[in-house]
Each structure stands twice: as structure tokens, then as C-alpha cells.
Amino acid sequence: MRFGEQAYLPFREQFVALDPERYPPEYIDAQVWAGFWACWGTDRAAILAEIxxxxxxxxxxxxxxxxxxxxxxxxxxxMAEAWGKQQGCRLASIESRPGWVRVLDDYEVDQVRIVKELSDGS
Structure with missing residues (x-):
């Protein structure tokens, strides 16, 4: 198990490709390098979290x-949950695709985020 930059670097290209329109690669890198976002990883996967x-x-x-x-x-x-508890967190949340509801059955839906792209004619 790795933490921080050592966990982030092997998966950097996958992380920066997730939503570059909202989160440019330079922004993601800066959040990790500055310690605002934490990263846990193995040889096969990694996760990013913030407080x-x-x-x-x-x-x-x-x-x-x-x-x-x-x-x-x-x-x-x-591991992220335990780290959060050490940082004084009372909640853990994941904002992602709906499929995570099926995978993480010990989490429950709290809010739903819906999005509409606005165009000149909307």
C-alpha cells in the first residue's frame, strides 16, 4: 500500500482524464502536491479524497x-475512512456515478446531483 504522491503518480493519467473540462491536470496535480487531496494506492488501484x-x-x-x-x-x-476519522471527520461521502450505490452497500444515498448544460437557446 502506498500513500500520497507514490500512490498518485502511477494512476495520474487516469485521474487527469476523468473530467478535464472541470478539473484540469495542473489543478489535480497541485491539490495532491499541496496535500489538499490525499491518495491511497496499490499496484492495481488508487483513490483520491479530501476533507x-x-x-x-x-x-x-x-x-x-x-x-x-x-x-x-x-x-x-x-483506509480513507480511517484517515478521515483520525482527522476528526464524522461522515464519509463519495460523489460519483450511480453504480457506486450498488458496490458500496454500507453507504446510503443522501442527495442526488443532476446537471443540465446551458446553451444560448436555453
């Missing part, structure tokens, strides 16, 4: 992205 602090003071470990083998990804999530 979100709400105005109330509630802290949440928030899963941002994952790359690689699904079973390895699922095995890495408890």
Missing part, C-alpha cells in the same frame, strides 16, 4: 475519484 469542513464545523472525508481495479478500489476505501 470537507462545513460552516457548522462538521468534517467529512469526501471520495473524489478512483482508478484501477474495482476490488482494489473497494479495499482502499476503509
Amino acid at each position: 470537507k469542513t462545513y460552516p457548522s464545523g462538521l468534517r467529512e472525508v469526501h471520495g473524489l475519484a478512483a482508478a484501477g481495479d474495482m476490488q482494489e478500489i473497494v479495499a482502499l476505501i476503509p
Whole structure:
């Protein structure tokens, strides 16, 4: 198991390809290098997470992205959860594709995010 840059670098190309329109590669790199985003990884998978602090003071470990083998990804999530608890987090969340609801049965749907692209005629 690797943590930080050593976990991120082998999967960097997969992470930066996930949503470059919203998260340019330079931004993702900077978040990891500065320690704002944490990364856990093995030879076959890696996950990225951040700590979100709400105005109330509630802290949440928030899963941002994952790359690689699904079973390895699922095995890495408890490490991120434990890290979040050490950082004072009371919640863990993952914002991703709907399929994660089926894979992570110990998580429950809290909110749904829907998106509409606006054009000049909308």
C-alpha cells in the first residue's frame, strides 16, 4: 500500500482524464502536491479524497475519484475512512456515478446531483 504522491503518480493519467473540462491536470496535480487531496494506492488501484469542513464545523472525508481495479478500489476505501476519522471527520461521502450505490452497500444515498448544460437557446 502506498500513500500520497507514490500512490498518485502511477494512476495520474487516469485521474487527469476523468473530467478535464472541470478539473484540469495542473489543478489535480497541485491539490495532491499541496496535500489538499490525499491518495491511497496499490499496484492495481488508487483513490483520491479530501476533507470537507462545513460552516457548522462538521468534517467529512469526501471520495473524489478512483482508478484501477474495482476490488482494489473497494479495499482502499476503509483506509480513507480511517484517515478521515483520525482527522476528526464524522461522515464519509463519495460523489460519483450511480453504480457506486450498488458496490458500496454500507453507504446510503443522501442527495442526488443532476446537471443540465446551458446553451444560448436555453
